[in-house]
Amino acid sequence: MDRFYDILEKHFGKIVGMILGLLFAVLVIAVGFWKTVFVLFCILLGYFFGKIIDNHEDLRSFLDRILPPGKM
Known part of the structure; x- marks a missing residue:
């Protein structure tokens, strides 16, 4: 073992x-390929939102980091 x-x-x-x-x-x-890609995309999206929740991060501050300045 x-x-x-x-x-x-x-x-x-x-x-x-x-x-x-x-x-x-x-x-x-x-x-099929495209349905699999969609499932993987949904998994990644869920991972990132879960990471935000785990880090006790505010959604607004997360969006400020990934979107162009002035959008949020």
């Missing part, structure tokens, strides 16, 4: 990348 954890620790990024690649391929086959 220690050997498993050693391999996992040494190659963690590769393993996660392979799993994500497999998940992407399965989604493309199951629902």
